[in-house]
Amino acid sequence: MSELGARLKQARLEKGYSLEDLQEITKIQKRYLAAIEEGKFGIMPGTFYVRAFIKQYAEAVGLDADEMLAMYKAEAPEPPLTSEASGMTAPAMRRTSMRRAGKTAEAMPKVILALFIVVAIGIVWFLKANQASNTEPAEEIAETESTVQVQQVGPEENGEGAPTEDGEADKEEPAEKEAEKETEKAEQPEEPEAPKATLAVDRSEGENTFYNLAGTDKATVTLTGKGRSWITVTDNTGKQYFSKSLETGQTETIEAQGVQWLRFRIGYVPGVEIAVNGNPLTYAIPGAERVTQNIIIQIGSVQ
Template sequence: MSELGARLKQARMEKGYSLEDLQEITKIQKRYLAAIEEGKFGIMPGTFYVRAFIKQYAEAVDLDADEMLAMYKAEAPEPLITGDSAGMSAPTMRRTSMRRAGKAAEAMPKVILALFIVVAIGIVWFLKANQAADTEPAEEINETESTVQVEQVGPEDAEDAAPAEDADPAEEEAAEEAEEPAETEEPAEPEAALAVDRTEGENTFYNLSGTDKASITLNGKGRSWISVTDNTGKQYLSKSLENGQTETIEAQGVQWLRFRIGYVPGVEITVNGSPLTYAVPGTDRVTQNIIIQLGAAQ
């Protein structure tokens, strides 16, 4: 332990401070405070911090900071740089650097020249390789062409290749007729027909035979509410049909279509191009249900 460290430690203990207490007062880490007391200045961050820490330590324990710094200077004097050594070292370093730079500048053209030669050799080799690759297929083609042989046709082959004599036109027509398949007559599609089946109160049933497809046109001749559904529950229309309005219902593959008409005189129905005649006149029953059964009685 140095004399400086002993003085500082003694003053700390007289104050009754521990290193932890002094750390709180000075905000200096405890390990640096312990190093000052033991004279281990080498672990400090630098000479500036050593002086600052000693000054703070001395002031915290009521010692003369200048006196403590003087003791530190006596125990650990700062190394001095003489003028001779400073004056000689700088020129020596400059001359060494200049020599190194000069050697690098002398070698640079040689390096560039060497790189240029390597690149030139690579380009020449690449061009020759491509030229050799282009010429090889041509040689193979020439060899292939030289091995082609031409076969001569002999008399026997010429007889086989000669066209056949013209056949009799009548025989050719008979052969063509025999080869042609007989045309089969397609069965005629049955004609669709609409007929009244029965009437039950508001319901009038019609049979649309000969087809399972219906194209029904509704022409408004006055204002009437109308809705259209089929046996699956699908609703095609539900609206008030005004005078002059037209609605078309397309259905296929269903069992029946039901038309709920609120005012029969205001709706004209056409089924597959044929007008539907109300079995019950509109003057007798204004509101009716028209049920058209598709594919019935086929």
């Protein structure tokens, strides 16, 4: 075990932490924490991770991270670059450059020939395009002159009313149609407005509070966390929507239709806000009086 590993392990034991506890605190795998204590840095993913893990370990057990990193550097210095590797670089680069220059010289005639062919094709295409542009306009003009015809549109074809004896169009017909449309609108019965859903307290029994949701058979319940609280949601059929801890700022939405009631088992009432179909639910029993409560929303109940 290295001096660095011994210092870290001693600080961990003084804190009363096991490797499992330290893994939970730092989110570093236990095998990497054990390797740091034993000085087995070779199993780490890389030098960057070794430094990062040592820094997190030291901060978690209350040691100076910079001091621990300095000890790591002294115990496991980075290997310097060898002169052999640097000496072989220049000749290898020269040989590569010479091979590339030779290949370029061999390919140059082919490139020149390809460019010549492309230029020749471009010239031919340009000449043909000019020839076609000189002949097409005359043909289009001749075709237009032979096909254009002029038609006179009479008053009936133009959609205007036939002239009366006085020479005026009949203007009374549109006014009569507008009057008929207004009469039809007045005769149509107005559709009754749909009843609005209402939520009201029915009764409280111990830690149970019953609410009636009237005017609808569908409930959309939104739960918003204002503090950590365990919540379980079920309905009269025995279906469980979820059972979990709701954290601060977290939101869960329950949608139910065709059930008789929804039951919300709330472990910490001050930590949960409830809205039913967009309307806030007011706790009949304040959270200061009873922290754990059951909220039962009876859907479709008549008040």
